[in-house]
Amino acid sequence: MRIVVPLTPGGSNDLLARIAAERLTARLGQPAIVDNKPGANGNIGTELVAKSAPDGHTLLMANTSHIVNFILSAKLPYDPIRDFAPVALMSSVHFALVVHPSVPAHSVQELIALARSRPGALNYASAGNGSPHHLAMELFKSMAGVDLTHVPYKGAAQFTPDLVSGEVSAVIGAINSLLPHVKAGRLRVLAMAGGRRTPLLPDTPTIAEAALPGFALDNWGGMLVPAGTPRPIVERLNAEIVAALRDPQTAQRLTSQGIEVTPSTPEAFQELMQAHLLKWSAVVKAARIGLQP
Template sequence: MIRRRDVVAGLAGTLAGTLAAGPLVLGSRPARAAAWPARPISVVVPYPPGGSTDITARIVGERLSIALGQPLVMDNRPGAGGNLGLEIVARAAADGHTLGVATTAHAINMTLFRKLNYDTLKSFAPVALLTENPLVLVVPAQSAPRSVADLIAAAKARPGALNYASSGIGQSTHLAAELFASMAGIKLTHIPYRGSAPAITDVIAGRCDLMFDTTQSVLAHVEGGRVRALGITAAERLPLARDIPTIAEAALPGYVAIAWNGLVAPKGTPPEIVARLNAETVRAMQEPAVAAKFAGLGATSRPLSPEAFGAFMAAEIAKWGAVVKQSGTTLD
């Protein structure tokens, strides 16, 4: 069903030695005699090494370092739901030598947090969309529900009795479940964890009834029979897992919840630098080898201009803001 083991194993092997050595410096070609880039470019990744956002940034960064003639230094700054890293980018000099990776969480955080030290739309110059990744609705392998409709029926029969795990309050794994519950007219109990790994571990053990998790994190468990996949949150089925229906086709027409990430620069970065970064990023994402790596992880990419990516982020802020308000969740 899922042909991803070789892809993930190859990525894990490539990253293992590098991550153990600390921050990754990608590329070693000498700088070209141009005004920009004049030195290595720092890419702030607001999550720990080894996660899906970090893997994405490193794959793309390797190609950009070649195209731009300067190393891209991955600077992992996890903390505060992804806010710490983006605050660093917002305060950085707008000279094209500092970039950041924004994610779905940074659209969610605009409503979730009572106070932020940045504004996802006003503090940054949008550069390019990197990847979009659907989530997978999974239940323990021994669970009674065998379809999305079964799960909804079970939740309606016992309001609030079923619990769901997430990788943390305000993460896409949390809000995807809230959107699902809202559209299905059911009540679920949220159990947040510090990361996807401990959350899915408790789903596998049967201590949690369900979870929405990224394809990178969960498809190996589906393949291994440790959890059962009921549905995909994308608008269409994944080529990687054709036998898993979309939640929209299975039970909830119109339901879509995508985890995404993209490059941003500090507000005021010269338009010509943003345009060059966008062109090189789009070119990198369309390289067959790069596209194949992401396809093996269940991720896709779309070539968006900086303006289109900015509009995309604004739409995501509005969409998830409504879900956050309905859930009643807020953080300081």
């Protein structure tokens, strides 16, 4: 059994996949491995799973990009809804607006003022075109009326060193991977990007509170299998993954890294994906992000 993560190692989805793999290995009597297949903003690994046998031996650790790629890509070789069966929603990862300390801004309003005074001079990192980081910042730009230059990377593990060194100025990214650098003074958090504050940084306002009412973007993570996977297999996988997430030690491990545990039924996960298809379509339209070939 393998869990395909269509991203580079080191991010929140990679951690979730490894937690699931540990549980499935222990409970199903066969090894479950994590297989990182980055590339094409996640499309390479996702297509691999879409075309795999629907026997429960190949799983996909997906995130918001699973839906967004479909909205942005003119010729995607799979359908994110039709070609997959949901197993379980697993998490919501809190994103934050973070800048390098060299950026002379200590609040969202100061960053907006700085960007307006220097159009295009500031840049920002993302985990690729159409990634949650990309869409979050494009929505920020649209709502704030500012211009920042996009610098896409293959994943968070790739852009973090350049953000810490000051090669790129800012990012809206997962707080769990950025928090150690924030605590060490290598990065500065201006605001949380989701609809509520995080217990990790209770005094840090949301972007909506600080400057842009209505701004709210978090990144979900969930497990999928190829469409046609027998229902009993889906139900067994769901039961084991949900049990792993509800383990107090596992939940605390994730919470301490800014990952909110949100285990669900397959049906609830399906509804969320359908809702996010509508939500992210609206975000793409508002941010005026064009289709990719």
